Amino acid sequence: VVDGYHADVKTAGSLTATPDNPDVETTVTYTPNGKLIPVDEDGNQIPGVDTPTYTTDPTDPTKVLDPTVPNVDGYKPKNNNVGDTVTPEDPAKDTLVVYIQNKYGLTEKFVDEDGNELSPSVTKGTEYKTGDSYDVTSDAMVVTGYVLVNTTDTTGTFDESDKTAVFTYKKVGKIIPVDENNTPIPGADTPTYENDPDDPTKVTPNEPTPTVPGYSTDVPNVTPEDPTKDTPVVYTQNKYGLTEKFVDEDGNELSPSVTKGTEYKT
Structure with missing residues (x-):
């Protein structure tokens, strides 16, 4: 042998x-x-x-x-x-x-931080082979009310298994009207930031602050530093005056007007 x-x-x-x-x-x-x-x-x-x-x-x-x-x-x-x-x-x-x-598939998932699906999964292909590379980073979509905060396996190379690219989103913040003590004003609108239509990681700048009956603010708009965090905006309660007038039927003053106060509120 x-x-x-x-x-x-x-x-x-x-x-x-x-x-x-x-x-x-x-x-x-x-x-x-x-x-x-x-x-x-x-x-x-x-x-x-x-x-x-x-x-x-x-x-x-x-x-x-x-x-x-x-x-x-x-x-x-x-x-x-x-x-x-x-x-x-x-x-x-x-x-x-x-x-x-062997041939493998690539699936894209769009989820919140708890893994809940925000948009239906997308199958990108089923004909990938071992050694094939991929990059689907640009497939991140704009999800209303959320911004993209993380991606997993959006680029890579196939080995011997299917791949799942995960786009993770977080809820956007709101504009919160507060009084001078930083306490939220009851009943005031708290508008959610608007998504940037061209960038899933951002919201639009110069978001207009809401109108709050009986209050006013010197801040006409807000550009959030962090799109996932609320932005408090201080409002001052409006104050009004009360005046008494004594006139004849033609409106002529018969006695000097009297100011009864200037600190009345809505």
Whole structure:
């Protein structure tokens, strides 16, 4: 038995020595064993994949053992299973085993920080193969009332599994009218920031402050520093005066007007 080779059965005959012919000699020819070659569906050898040489049968140097179908990353055998054995037609010839390249899918998810879906998932494709790269960062969408705060697996390279790109959003903040003690004014509108239609991570600048009956503010608009945090805006309660007038039917003053107060509120 010669490792990696098999003996030619035609030249591996037995010899008999006799007293009359004690010295006998023959030449046994050995041929290199073939290999198991993983190929794709077009018959091309799969790059970087092992091509195991047949093992010589330890009990018969003219034969080889049936090789085992190996695992090939990113592929699966077309007509066999990994671990099956195949019988070479000729121990000196290679045996081709056809493999199909695995294909994977890419899904995009748009969720809040608790994982709740804000928009239906999107399937970007199902024909990706091991080694294919992808970049779907630009697929981030504007979600009304939310801004994009994080992304996961929006770029990468396929290995041997499907990929899920996750876009995570957080609720946008509000404008909160407060009094001079920083207490929210009861019943006042608290408008939510408007989304920037061109950038899912931002809200529009110069958001107008709301009208609060009986109050006024010196802040006509707000540009949030953090689009996910509320912005308190101080309002001052309006104060009004009460005046008494004493006039005749033509409106002529009969007695000086009297100011009764200037601190009345709505």
